[in-house]
Amino acid sequence: MIEISGLSKSFGAKQVLRGVDLSVARGESLVVIGGSGTGKSVLLKCILGLIRPDAGKILLNGAPAEATREAFLAQFGMLFQGGALFDSLPIWQNVAFRLLRGSLKRPRAEARAVALEKLARVGLGPETADLFPAELSGGMQKRAALARAIATDPKVIFFDEPTTGLDPIMAGVINDLIRGIVTEMGASAITITHDMISVRAIADRVLLLHEGRVQWQGAISEMDVTSNAYVQQFIHGRPEGPIAALR
């Protein structure tokens, strides 16, 4: 589904990614962990074409990304860290964004019905549909953004720090929703997080990124038993270890 090899990216003198290889199979949920500023978001943005990598190959559905990106994005959804809902549009139009314009355009009433259904899936009632994003709490905005990401039943979904900034209960709700949605839609997913509860809730496979390199990857069941020092330090949150605390 997604195959990446030798991906590198620098900003000025700062090397962020130094040759990252990874792959995500159809229907698999990969979670990328690592400290802040290790280039996790940059990795996702390279896949999406929002940042142009310096070197490396990205294959989407077996073809080079530049050639297939449009088709890829047509079956794609993403939950951004801050939600990234459009302030100027009411919630339902945010959720139904793709259904109101472009190639997937449908009659307004139908688009609204889909939006309400997706909002219900993430636990938001019809009374939120006509509110604007600024009128919702942080957790509700995250849910609405999740509804937007799944509005057209994508085959691939990215989640960028889905639980950051949420209270533990809301974080649990979002984790459950993500797991449920990924499973029931059979979608492939890449999630970025440094929340170990999310990792355990969402991941089939885990990949640890540090200083622009993949330091470890393996199935979720292997994560607790591996002797890899990076993983051990990360899951136990120890200040001492190969990952320097000074950042």
Add this chain to the structure above:
Amino acid sequence: MIGAALAAIGRPALDILGALGALAIFAGRAVSHLLRPPFFAREFAHQMLQIGWLSLPVVGLTALFTGAALALQIYDGSSRFSAETVVPTITAIGMVRELGPVLGGLMVAARVASSIAAEIGTMKVTEQIDALVTLSTDPMKYLTVPRILAATLSLPLLVAVGDVIGIMGGWMIGTGRLGFNSASYLKNTWDYLEFWDVGSGLVKGAAFGFIVALMGCYYGMTSGRGAQGVGRATKSAVVAASIGILAANYLLTEVFFAA
């Protein structure tokens, strides 16, 4: 020593040229998207309302006061040659050819370039622009094109309304304070005003509208991170739009003068 001095001149010069080049590429991309579907009609209508309709009060008031002051100044100057009869004509010509479009354009720059840059810059900083891309929507088409089109089309209309209001401002002073007969003031205005006087002002308006929206979009799209980045983008957009309007005004006036 000399090398350092040259570097001190060269580096900012390169920066400025680089920025101009990036702006030119952005403008070229924006224009190329104007003609290719999909078109976002709803966005365009919304921007016509925001940029055109809601700028009317500002442009109208600017024109009213400018026309009034212009009539007073021209009366003062022309009375030195006992040529007060030119007041209506010169006021009108000054208004429609120069002050209407330029001052209207500058007011719109302050109002619109800033709000476009702040809005798009905030969208950039909060990843809303990235979100558009993931929703298969080209930000250039969805955000930039409707704004540039709306500003380019609505500014001439604003200038036209400003022309009428500015002339009325002159007329109010002329008849109320300077002792002109109302009918002959208007007749003088109408008889000596040529089509191209008004037409050239409207062409200027279109050019200024394009510049205002282009600067707002460009600085918004290239906004730095955080609130500070958006603040800087907003400031740069207004400064660049204002300077751009004044420079374009001179160039266009030269062209019209030569024609």
